[in-house]
Structure formats: C-alpha cells, structure tokens
Amino acid sequence: MNILLKSAKIVCPGNKELHLKKRDILIKKGIIEKIATSIEAPSNTKLVDLKNLHVSLGWFDSGVSFGEPGHEERETISNGLYVASKSGFTDIVLYPNTYPVPDTSSDVVFLKERSLGKPTNLHPLGTLTKNAEGIDLAELYDMKNAGAVAFYDFKQQITNPNLLKIALLYAQNFDGLVFSHPQDVHIKGKGIVHEGEVSTRLGLKGIPALAEELQIARDLFILEYTGGKLHIPTISTAESVKLIANAKKKGLDVSCSVAIHNLVFTDDSLEDFDSSFKVSPPLRTRQDVKALIKGLKDGTIDFVTSDHIPIDVEGKRVEFDNALDGTLGLETAFGSLNPIFGVEQTISLLTKGRERFSLKTPILKEGEKACLTLFDPDEERNFTLENILSTSKNSMFLGAPLKGNAYGVINNNKTSI
Template sequence: MNILIKSATIIDPKSEFHNLTQDILIEKGVISQIGNHLKNPKKYQEISFENLHISQGWFDSSVCFGEPGFEDRETIKNGLKTAAASGFTAVAMNANTHPIIDSNSDITFVNSKAEHHAVKLLPVGALTKDSNGEDLAELYDMKSAGAVAFYDYKKSIANPNLMKLALQYTSNFNGLVCSFPQDNKISGLGVMNENITSTSLGLKGNPTLSEELQVARDLFLLEYTNGKLHIPTISTAKSVALIREAKKKKLDVSCSVAIHNLFFSDEILTDFNTLYKVLPPLRTQHDIDALIEGIKDGTIDMVTSDHNPLDIEHKKVEFDHAAYGTIGLESAFGALQTLFTLKKTVDILTKGKPRFGVEPTPINIGNILNITLFNPDTKYTFSTKDIISKSKNAIFDNQDLKGKVYGIISKNQICLNS
C-alpha cells in the first residue's frame, strides 16, 4: 500500500506531530515521511477530505455480530464493514452466538471469517460451557487459539466459587476474566432502573444494588486470587466508587461503560420505547454524572458501544417482553463528541487496546499505519440512513450528534466511506 494523505490534523499524544496538520506519505504500509506539502513524484493515490483529522485506530471492547447462528441479526462480514465505516480498526466480539463460542474450534472459526478484513476481530470466548454458569469452558485452549478474554455476555456468574476458580486458573496464562455486574436474585424481573420513574410507569425495577453487590463480590474475589478482572458496562455511581477504591489497592481490575449509559437517563422511558431497553438499564442523572467523572479521572478504563443487533421481532413488542440491547457502532463517535472534547474522545476510543492485547501504533515515521480518519465538527441528526448494521435497533435514532467518520486505514487496507 502506497498513499499520500494530504493536510491531516494528527490527534495522537504519542506522536511528535500531535495537533499538527501535516501530509503523510505511506510506502508499503509504513509511514515514510510526515511534513508540510510533501511531493508525490511516484503518483501514489492521494487521500484528502474536508477538515480531515486522523488518530490511532479506534477500539471497541464489546460488540455482537450474531454469526454463527444469528446471521439474520448480523454477520461477521457486515459487522466488520460496519465497524470500519464507524472508525474502528479493532473490535472484541462477544460469544453470544449459536452455538456459544466456548471451544478452540469456535475461536478458530471466528478468526477464519475475519482473517482478511481491515478490522482486527478479537474473539471473546465464553467463560462457562454454553454460557450456562455451571462449568468453566475450555479457557486455555481458547486462549491458545486467539481468545483475548472470557465472558458470558450479559450473564452474571451466580456461584462465587466458580468465579474464584476462573480467576485463579486464568492467572496461570494471563487470561482476562470478564464478569457481568448483576446479581440476578436482586434484579429479579426488573426491566428498567428501580426509581420513581419505574414506579410511575408501573414497570418492575432493577435496583442499583443488584449491580453493586456483584461488583463488590467480584472485587473481593479478585483481591483473594490476585487474578485479572474486567467488569463490563457498569452503570451506577457506587460501582464507580468501588472500582476506584480497588484500583487504589493496586488490584488488576479494569471496567467499561456503555455509551448510552452516559447519554440517556431512565426518564426517557416515559413513552415505553423499547429502543431504550438495555442492560444494564438506563440509570439516573446522578449515576451519569458519576460515570462521566469516572472516565475523566481514569477509574473507568474504556467506553464501549455495546453494539448488539436485534431483529424487529425482538423489539417491536410490549416493553416487558422486548429484548435488551441496541446497536451503537455507527453512532459511537458522534455521541461521545457531544459529551467530551475531541482529545478526550480520541483517548476514550483508543486507550482500551492494551487490556485486550492490542499494541498501540503511534503516528510516527517508521510505524505501520493504523488510523481512523474523521471530521470532528460535522453536526447531524442520526437516523436509519446512517445505519449499516443489518438490524436497526438504534438507541440514538433521531439524536443530534457531532462528528463524522471518513473511514480507516488498517492492515494494509483502505476502507473509506463513499
């Protein structure tokens, strides 16, 4: 791959050219020159866009693509196309497929489907067999095949001894255990945050306590085992405080929050719109403020789209019976840009890589090119025309967002939006 990128503002604190607008010459996939008004004597392909900005390629720690088994919702091929168009050069794919991804051969299958794509697919294996919460899956074998973490997507581990064993066993090969933060005995049949809003709507509530008890339990187990733990998609102020204290103790813990849990509160559910039915549920403004503060002070390590395509049959039903989940890759950048500065948004979208085994690639001469191209200033209203996913269950439908993605350049491939 030989190209010349013209007049790109580089947003990369790890680069000596951070905040500078430069031309970038790439030869055989490697950055050979960065400077002003570079010549193009060899007539390489030139790439230029209005108000072009670039950063290190973005990463999402939690996406669902359906395949195998739920190809009607999404396929790996179209999911990766969606990720590329949304600015992501690497995504961690959850194991909530049919069959569940819980063996060496399952990981090998997923890797083979994504082998030649510009987006790096990082398979997450199930923590327990068939994600049933009873017996540990083939963790070491999956790690050997390329699994980057182990997670029963949206299913909490009720048995504390099983979680203890998982943390102990994976510490032998530096495996990352993910534990969904919900105590199902406490959450019960709750379908939204337990609060005055749930009472007024007559919907069963899922209290913050259900999350906080599980987080506290897992942190105690982590301290006992000296394992390696990731807590995905926390949603409450108390969870932030608990993890902040754990990090002060130097426990090996990381956590994420879903973008929509930063953007919407439970008050938006007054019209029973099932697009807003997500897990963990939308919480209060107090929780949102604490989550944003946790991102700013580093307690929360990464933000995820928690992209989960669902067909219309799972959403166009009564609120009590609707499935949890929203797509989010396409709206991720625009939503974050409405909440944070450009510098912080790029930091959020790139800092989770090392936790999932992805080496950062600073935009410096001599490095392989792995970048996202975007215009941070474009304002627009997100709608179905912006959706590339096969499923259309978008929580950000009809929301005003800021920032458009031009595409990515990764793995010696150019993926630009038309």
C-alpha cells in the same frame, strides 16, 4: 496500496511532536513512509483530500456483538466489520453472543478466520463456562492459544462465587482476563428498567442499582482473595464507580468499562416505551451519568465501549416487557462522545484499552504500520435511519444530535474510506 493523506490534522496526545499539527502522510503498502508538511503524490497513489480531515491512531472497542454464527439475520461478521471500519474502529473485541457460543478453540479459530482480510481486526472473547451455562469452566487455555483475548458468559451473572474464584486462580497460569457481568440475577428478579421514579410512574418492573453494586462488591472480595485479572464490563451506577475506585486504591488488578449510551441517556427516555432504549444494564439517573463521566475523566473507569448489539425487528417490535435488550452503538460512538469530552479526550478514550487484552497499541510515526482512523470532528447532524449501516436498525440514537463523523480507517494495508 499506496495512499497520500493531504493536510490531515493529527490528533495523537501521546506524540508531542505531531499532536494537533497539520501534515501530509504517505502510506506505502500499509506502512507509514513519510510524514511532512507537504508531500507530492507519487504515481499509483490514492489521494485523500477530505473536508476538515483529522487523523488519529485506530479506534478500539472492547465490546461488540454481531450475530454470526446462529443469528446472521441480526448481523454477519463481514457486514459487522464493515460497519466497524466505516465507524472508525480498526479493532473490536467480539462478544460471545452467538449460537452456538464459542467455548472451544475451534470456535475461536472459526471467528478469526471469518474476519481475515478486513481493515478492522476482530478479537474474539471465549465463554467462561461450557455453553455459557455457569457450571463448568470452558477450555480457557486452549481458547487463549487460539486467539481469545478474554473470557465472558455474555450478559450473564456468575452466580457461583466458587466458580469465579477458580477461574481467577486458573487464568493466572496464562495471564488470562476474566469478565464478570455486574448484575445479581436474584436482586434483578423480573426487572427490566432502572428501579426509581420513572419505573414506578410507568408501571415497569425495576432493577435496583443494588443488583449491580452487590455483584461488583462480591467479585472484588473474591479478586482480593485470589489475585488475577478481572474486568467488569458496562458499569452503570455512581456507587459502582466508588467500589472500583476503592479496589484500585488497594492495588487490585481490576478494570471496567461503561457503555456510551449510559453516558448520554437516562431512564427519562423510557417515557414513550420505545424498546430501542431497553438495554442491560439499564439506563440510570442523571446523577449516575454524572458520576460515570467523572469516573472516566479521573481514570477510575478504564475505557468506553459502544456495547453494540444488533437485534432484528422481531426482537424489538414487541411489548416492551418482552423486547430483547440491546442497541446499536458503533455508528454513533464518536459523534455522541465528542460533545461530552471534546476531541482530544474523546480520541484518548477511543484509542485506549488494547493493553488490557494483551494487544499491541499502534504507533503513529514513520516506518510503523498504518493503523489510522480518519474523521471530521465538527460535522453536526441528526442520526437517521439512512445513517445506519448495520443489518439491524435498533438504535436508541435515532433523531439524536451528533457532533463529528468518521470517514473510515486505514489498516492491514486496506481502507474503508
């Protein structure tokens, strides 16, 4: 496939020669052949000349759920990757949120094979323990060799501290990355939203910030003892940011992410008991949001994630207490980050994180494989049901104003434009 991008403004902070320059980009058979002020379109070339066209390295998301196998009614791998590509993502890390869970090398191979031939690459997580039951370690080494980029019992606390200790020690033999969900199930109890003024007023059972912070503090103590690589996904409190900042000052090999919706919404959004706002970790306070944004700006928080979790209507259209946790996030990722951070920092956030998963970061220059995202950073719109490409429709962003929109991607010699 041959493609010519016309008058594309390049947003690539790591490339001083091209950053914020308007250029034509010629791509032949998936390789960037030429970048110049003006290029004549060769024969048999698809011309891409879009309004306010901007281009960057392909975007990366470290936390996405689909459903297949077992929950295809929520989302299939094929349509999920289509959604990701239209949302601007060339690479996604897939949560082990399936039935059965991927706890063997053959499960990981299945996920990889189902994703072949798409413009978006799928990088599966394997579970940390067999059946994600938190008792015995799964086949970590075999899954790593099959393509698993890290290990995670999806949204479940590792209740046994010795199990985390053993996992961190064992994974060092093959440079494995261990996830630990930041929520103490005993402190959480039957809580479903952030414990505070809003939960009290609405009569909803609360989850104290302590549930997250106590778990993180424990895990960091274990990491300091064992060494190894620990990732803490989707932190949500101001104190969590401080704990991780202190751990990094000690030299611990820890990384963390934050869900984009925890940067946009607070627990004030719960007033209407809309189950689209029921997520794990829960929406917190305005003070927490400010601390999370500051943590991203100063580098304490390593990267953002859409924490995209499709839930079918039967899982959401029930009493708030009984609704499943999760919101869509891929389609709204760029448009909700852009107003907070601006174009350049938003692109930096969306293109970082691959190295943590031992993945190669693409390079935007002649002779390199084209791994590109095309977007318009200035388009303003309110997000509607018609904008949702996912099979499920559980988005807390419905009706929210967004600034910026992805056109699609060019990757693997394929395009979603």
